[in-house]
Structure formats: structure tokens, C-alpha cells
Amino acid sequence: MSTTTGTPPTTEAGGKLPHTSGGATRILASVGAQNLSLIGALVVVLALFGTLNDNFLSLGNMQVVAEAATITGLLAVVQTVVIIIGGLDISVGSQAGVASVVSAMAFTSAGSNPYLGIAAALAVGVLVGILNGLAIVYGRVNPTIATLAGLAAYKGLAQLLSDGRAQGYVLNDDLFVFLGRGKIAGLPVMVWILILVAVAAHVLLKYTDIGRNIYAIGGNDTAARLAGISINKYLIAVYGLIGVVAAVAGVLLTARTGSGQPVSGSEGLELKAITAAALGGAALKGGKGGIGGTLLAVALLGCLENGLTVQGVNSFWQNVAQGSLLVIAVVIQQRRSGERPIGLPA
Numbered sequence: 055m056s057t058t059t060g061t062p063p064t065t066e067a068g069g070k071l072p073h074t075s076g077g078a079t080r081i082l083a084s085v086g087a088q089n090l091s092l093i094g095a096l097v098v099v100l101a102l103f104g105t106l107n108d109n110f111l112s113l114g115n116m117q118v119v120a121e122a123a124t125i126t127g128l129l130a131v132v133q134t135v136v137i138i139i140g141g142l143d144i145s146v147g148s149q150a151g152v153a154s155v156v157s158a159m160a161f162t163s164a165g166s167n168p169y170l171g172i173a174a175a176l177a178v179g180v181l182v183g184i185l186n187g188l189a190i191v192y193g194r195v196n197p198t199i200a201t202l203a204g205l206a207a208y209k210g211l212a213q214l215l216s217d218g219r220a221q222g223y224v225l226n227d228d229l230f231v232f233l234g235r236g237k238i239a240g241l242p243v244m245v246w247i248l249i250l251v252a253v254a255a256h257v258l259l260k261y262t263d264i265g266r267n268i269y270a271i272g273g274n275d276t277a278a279r280l281a282g283i284s285i286n287k288y289l290i291a292v293y294g295l296i297g298v299v300a301a302v303a304g305v306l307l308t309a310r311t312g313s314g315q316p317v318s319g320s321e322g323l324e325l326k327a328i329t330a331a332a333l334g335g336a337a338l339k340g341g342k343g344g345i346g347g348t349l350l351a352v353a354l355l356g357c358l359e360n361g362l363t364v365q366g367v368n369s370f371w372q373n374v375a376q377g378s379l380l381v382i383a384v385v386i387q388q389r390r391s392g393e394r395p396i397g398l399p400a
Contacts, residue, residue: 088335092350099354103361110364117242121310123356124244125150125303127349129323130330131248131255132299134348136292137331138259140272140340141197143293145186145204146300147323151212151316153179153304158222158314159215161230168229171308175301182208183297187290205324212316221314234309244306251299256345268292272340322373329376330355332383355379 104111129146136143153175161171182204189200215221224230236243259265270278271285279285307319333351336343355376362372 089347089350092333092347092354096350096354096357099357099361103357103364106361107364110361115360115364119353119356119360120245121242122360123352124242124248125306125310125319126323126326126330126355127248127352128251128299128303128306129327130334130348130352131252131345132296133327134331134334134336134343134345135255135259135268136197136296137328137336137338138272138340138343139268139288139292140275141190141289141292142201142328142338143186143204143296144198144201144324144328145182145208146296146303146327147320148205148208148212149179149182149297149300150304150307150323151320152182152208152215153301154307154320155212155216155221155304155314155316157305157308158220158224161224161227162222166227168224168227171224172305175305175308176298179297179299179301179304180294181297183294183300184290186297187293190293191286191289209317209321212320216314216316218316220311220316220318222308223313224308225312230309233306234312244310247302247306251302252345252349259345264288269341272342274341325376325380326355329380329383332380338384 100111109115129150133143133146156178157171157175159171160174161168164170186201186204189195189203190197193200195203225234233243233247238246259268267278267283267288270281271283271288275285303323304320308314311319330351331343331348332338333354334343334345334347334349336348358375359372362375363369
């Protein structure tokens with residue numbers, strides 16, 4: 055009588071799963087080892103700060119966490135897409151700052167017309183995003199360098215337009231108030247916008263030819279080019295998409311704060327977005343990643359930041375924590391890839 059042997063079940067990330075029943079194994083495999091780790095870390099953070107402060111797990115505070123994490127979440131979602139295609143965008147925070155200023159200034163100059171303010175912000179978002187893409191594709195500039203330049207340039211543009219001060223006042227407008235403070239079915243409108251953008255990005259990546267081509271370009275751009283994929287068009291389109299979503303984030307920043315913010319509120323968003331994408335499993339070399347993991351990482355970072363604030367921890371330590379998490383995420387990716395660390399013998 056012949057017997058067959060099989061290999062232990064693994065997750066999409068390649069990690070071995072414990073021996074479980076068939077149904078449980080399939081569930082664990084669909085979730086993924088990376089996401090399971092994030093869920094475990096999130097549970098620990100919630101339990102820790104919930105024990106330290108009775109109000110931390112209250113519905114009101116969780117809504118505060120969700121609203122505060124929305125703008126980061128929007129930028130992290132599109133950061134995930136650009137990392138998957140093999141790029142990076144360090145300028146997303148500055149793009150949001152420009153869009154915030156433009157939305158408020160256009161709103162004011164157009165006689166308090168919110169639609170004109172939002173349209174102007176989206177137009178600027180598309181423009182700066184495509185400029186990044188053109189510099190990378192036709193200027194042959196490394197994405198990190200191109201968007202680092204964008205970080206400085208767009209930040210300076212926002213300060214020039216606003217003279218370095220908050221612009222306009224939008225809380226006398228029903229639409230901006232609805233976007234910044236309204237609720238649908240008990241959830242803030244801002245959170246619903248994040249959900250819609252995240253679902254759209256997930257569907258695009260997982261269930262369309264466009265998404266499969268994005269993964270292909272990030273995984274092996276030479277093979278993708280030989281397969282007839284127009285890499286230049288995809289790169290410009292993805293950076294244009296980043297500009298649009300960054301503009302949406304800028305509009306929400308204006309709606310949440312009540313005025314256009316050239317720097318306050320948008321500074322440091324790029325670090326948070328990249329950290330969330332990396333923690334969520336997006337390989338910085340491209341070709342791997344998903345929206346679900348990114349959202350879990352955004353939730354983890356949001357709860358950690360809020361918990362530290364509630365406990366009165368200096369905000370400088372929050373920056374230390376974010377930077378440390380980014381390094382940890384990259385170290386984990388490097389170890390899982392099996393590549394030889396730079397500078398060490400094979």
C-alpha cells in the first residue's frame with residue numbers, strides 16, 4: 055500500500071502554519087502570517103493601554119483614534135500601491151499640505167463654494183503626482199530622490215501660497231463640516247472615505263489586470279516589459295493616483311481643522327504612511343504587499359500613538375517609536391527574503 059507525504063501548509067508569506075484542521079488552516083492561510091502578527095500586536099496594545107486607562111477602549115476614544123488615523127490611512131493605502139510597483143513616494147505629506155491650502159484658498163476666493171475648493175485641490179493633486187511620475191520616468195531620477203525633492207518643493211509651495219499661515223475658514227460650510235465631523239451609520243464620514251478608497255485599491259490590485267500588471271512590474275520589471283506591459287504609463291498613472299488621494303487627504307485635513315494647513319497636520323505623514331505600508335507587508339523592493347495588512351498597521355500605529363498620548367508620553371518618543379517600527383519592519387522583510395545582509399559574509 056502506497057502512502058503520500060505532503061509539505062506543511064504555509065501562508066502566502068511563506069511561513070509555516072501549525073497543524074490544524076482543514077478549515078482552520080485555510081482561514082489562517084487566507085489571513086497570512088504577517089497579518090496574524092499585526093492582529094496579535096494590536097490586541098496586545100489594546101489590552102495594555104486599556105488596562106492603564108479605563109477610557110482608552112471607550113467608543114468615543116476609538117472614534118478619535120479612527121478619525122486621527124484616517125489621513126494617514128489614505129496615504130498608506132496609495133503608498134502601498136506605489137511600493138508594490140517598485141517605487142516610493144516621500145512627498146505625500148507635502149502633497150496633502152498643498153492640497154489643504156489650495157482647497158481653503160479656492161473656497162474663500164470663490165465665494166465660499168466648497169465644490170470649487172475641492173475641485174481645485176484635486177486638480178493640484180493630479181498635477182503634482184504626475185510631475186513626480188514624469189521626473190522618475192523621463193528624467194530617469196530615482197523615485198526616492200525625485201520624491202525627496204518633491205517633499206521639499208511642495209512644502210515650500212504650500213508655504214509660499216499661504217505665507218506660512220493657516221488659510222481660510224471652512225467650518226461655516228455644511229459640506230466641509232459634514233466631511234470633517236459628520237457621521238454615517240455611527241461611523242465618521244472620514245472613516246467611510248478611507249474604507250471606500252481601501253476597498254477600491256484592494257479590488258484594483260487583486261481582481262483586475264491592472265493590479266496583476268502592477269505586481270508584475272514590481273516583481274520583475276524586465277519580464278514585465280518583455281510581456282508587453284507599458285511600464286512608463288503605469289508608473290505615471292500610479293504617481294498620479296497618489297496625487298489624487300493625497301489631495302483627498304488634504305481636503306479632509308482642511309475639513310477637520312477648519313482651515314488650510316501648509317505644514318501643521320501634514321508634516322511627518324510620509325513617515326507614517328511608509329511605516330504602515332512596510333509593517334503591513336509591502337516589500338520595499340516591490341512585487342509584494344496588500345491593502346489589508348496596511349490597514350491593520352494603520353490601526354496599530356493609531357492606537358499606539360493615542361495610547362502614548364493618553365498616558366502623557368512626550369510626543370518625541372512617539373517619533374522614536376515610529377522610526378523603530380519602520381526599521382523592525384524592514385529587518386523582518388530582509389530576514390524573510392533570505393538575502394545575504396549587506397556587509398556580512400555569506
